[in-house]
Amino acid sequence: MLDLVIDARPAALSAGFNVRRILPYRLRRMLGPFIFMDHAGPVRLAPEQVHNLDVLPHPHIGLSTVSYLFGGQVTHRDSLGVEQIIRPGEVNWMTAGRGIAHSERFEDPATLAGGQLEMIQTWVALPEAAEENAPSFRNYQPQELPIFTDTGVWMRLIAGDAFGLHNDVRTHSPLFYLHVVLQPGARFGPPRGYPERGAYVAKGLVEVSGHRYGPGQLLVFTPGLDPVIVALEASTLMLLGGEPLGERFIWWNFVSSRKERIEQAKADWQAGRIALPPNDNAEFVPLPDDRTRPAGTGTPPPAPQALS
Template identity: 50%
Template sequence: MSWMPTNDPVLGDSASCDALDLVIVPRTRDLGDGFAVRRALPHGRRQMVGPFIFFDHFGPVQYMSGKGMDVRPHPHIGLATVTYLFDGAIMHRDSEGNVQEIAPGAMNLMTAGRGIAHSERTPEAQRQSGQRMLGLQSWIALPAGSEEIAPSFQHYAAGDLPMISERDFTARVIAGSSFGIASPVAMVSPWFYTEVTAAEGARVPLDPDQEERAIYLVDGEVEIAGERYAGPRLLIFRPGDRITVNATQPTRMMFLGGDALEGPRHIWWNFVSSSKERIEQAKQDWKTGHFAPVPQEHEFIPLPE
């Protein structure tokens, strides 16, 4: 989606659990029409967790009949976007010709690489009937050597992603590996993303083998090492420690992280790059119409001034 990352300060809690490095309370932003966004990354004290460089939690919002989301075509470079829904539907269209309705539980990975444009709109059927929307949008920064790869799009329906079901929690492995099982999604660097739904009293382990790890609490509450945390929160952990997450009420959360990139990234609007000059070039390319157009679209979001 096309949301300018903000440098506004984001509230943080001091982490009293030794394994916790940082606790981020996402900053709530109203994008209009009652559409609420909670932004956890980037943060003043932490740019990335693994390659996750942007993390937005949108909704819940209820669209009435005839209304919907309309994110006009906009560009990306140097990243991959992950759109993951809990409720509602989004129609994705991009300049590579991909058209895909995004449904809850599905994995949708758009790799921008050297450049792609896309739009995100409410599908016509849901626009006519009205719909509730709740989901997450994440950006995965691409590693050095892969920032200029060819753009692409991968879609896996919810039923195509591996699931584990324990007595008191379930987990869908969206990308990478968790709980000893691997997602079929292809990636250019090691990272993982897993939805966990836990009943009250569930004890859920967080894999210690990942270099960088975090848990995003969508809703509910957990206890870790005697401390309680309620959603929405992003809990960022130090490497190596074994973590057990105890759900003190029904909880929905995302396990995420991966290998750290070789260095920081520059972010401007929808562009991510290790090079400031590359971002300046992307600005000019969008302003002068050098990105390929999105088929069936006749409007676009102008370059911010």
């Protein structure tokens, strides 16, 4: 009932700030429209180290970034002039479209010192018809995100449609994204009606078809089959998937259906044609060295800049 199990790999975002990177993966670039997934934290730092976490202004095209916190808080600033603190249970949904820059700042030392900061970052690729849309940003409050409970099961719909739940989070293609908490012994399965589905184990221990899976593993389910997930202990899962969009190219923070559009984005950032956030423009992440090579050389592109 599993096509693949992806083990998260360590990735360094800045000095002293490591995350678990789940997508993209060499054997699975996307899951539905989801093309990127990071799990950060729990983070515990002394106050004098907080500045090491900040992700400076950096650009995106061709995708929506989705930020969801289990604990702590993060301040988002972007080139639209938006400044938004995100807290647990909220969703920051930023659609880059033809181009946007943003930063992620960690400005609450108390949550870091207490080891409370923990978050999931995903990128959702845009359909071709929406890749050049005007950029936009929206914060969604917990009361806008429906919750369902049953015996041993709690879940929040972050985006899309699942189990008869729907919210007003604006998406551009059919998908689902759920935060699920299972008590020991609870049984659960992914929503039906989507060709690509997966479950990321953020905490706990679960069993599928007699095999056990723990934190940092993304379970990619076989299309057409409906697996049963059994919680062996209290567990937190992120369920995600949807309709595939077709091939996408990803280089650093840029996603597109066209290679030439990636090249244009590189030039635009280097030339300053993607505006910096007006309230966070004193520094930025420069374009990394272009280590791409013709197919077959085996030299990878630079790692995506995240948090998203």
